[in-house]
Amino acid sequence: EDQVTQSxxxxxxxxxxxxxxxxxxTVSGLRGLFWYxxxxxxxxxxxxxxxxxxEEKEKERLKATLTKKESFLHIxxxxxxxxxxxxxxxxxxSGYALNxxxxxxxxxxx
Amino acid sequence: xxxxxQTPRHLVMGMTNKKSLKCEQHLGHNAMYWYKQSAKKPLELxxxxxxxxxxxxxxxxxxxxxxxxxxxxxxxxxxxxxPEDSALYLCASKAEGLSETQYFGPGTRLLVL
Numbered sequence: 001e002d003q004v005t006q007s008x009x010x011x012x013x014x015x016x017x018x019x020x021x022x023x024x025x026t027v028s029g030l031r032g033l034f035w036y037x038x039x040x041x042x043x044x045x046x047x048x049x050x051x052x053x054x055e056e057k058e059k060e061r062l063k064a065t066l067t068k069k070e071s072f073l074h075i076x077x078x079x080x081x082x083x084x085x086x087x088x089x090x091x092x093x094s095g096y097a098l099n100x101x102x103x104x105x106x107x108x109x110x
Numbered sequence: 111x112x113x114x115x116q117t118p119r120h121l122v123m124g125m126t127n128k129k130s131l132k133c134e135q136h137l138g139h140n141a142m143y144w145y146k147q148s149a150k151k152p153l154e155l156x157x158x159x160x161x162x163x164x165x166x167x168x169x170x171x172x173x174x175x176x177x178x179x180x181x182x183x184x185x186x187x188x189x190x191x192x193p194e195d196s197a198l199y200l201c202a203s204k205a206e207g208l209s210e211t212q213y214f215g216p217g218t219r220l221l222v223l
Binding site for chain 2: 004031032034036041042043044045046049087089091096097098099100101102103
């Protein structure tokens with residue numbers, strides 16, 4: 001059975017304090033790994049898709065990396081507007097459903 | 111309107127009511143999805159439609175009934191719901207082709223009394 005575990009559950013950072021969020025996964029045949037950002041009361045907003053180990057993608061202060069067992073979302077010099085819940089999801093070969101983790105709730109204080 | 115839209119954004123209903131949630135995608139996608147997001151739980155897939163055909167029903171109770179009249183519109187018909195069905199219901203869509211990325215709407219916050 002596919003498993004997606006995100007850590008930590010919650011993270012509090014000072015503005016400018018870089019850190020990483022972890023997503024460990026177990027899936028029989030990975031078709032893709034996805035990162036989303038979700039603000040309270042809103043739908044998930046797409047950030048990145050990673051398809052193979054070694055792949056990296058960047059967008060502003062965020063960088064996502066992928067290995068065969070886990071993915072990291074690195075946040076460099078975060079700002080208060082980066083505060084949100086970050087969701088990781090995997091899609092298996094021949095599957096339709098994204099299998100989501102529970103998310104990491106990030107709070108960045110000024 | 112752009113992206114994926116959902117109406118209503120908020121809904122309160124009694125256990126004997128019948129209501130419908132609507133989703134519309136303006137992205138030219140061919141696949142549409144319903145997900146349920148309950149407090150402290152991961153998003154759970156409910157239904158998948160590809161080119162208007164239902165391809166997955168994730169053991170969802172029959173009090174939830176999906177309808178996909180065309181590739182741009184998706185409905186979720188609700189009847190005799192239970193309080194534990196209170197959640198955020200999210201619609202998503204995806205294009206046919208190499209990209210597997212699903213794009214989500216803002217969700218409908220449902221409260222069942």
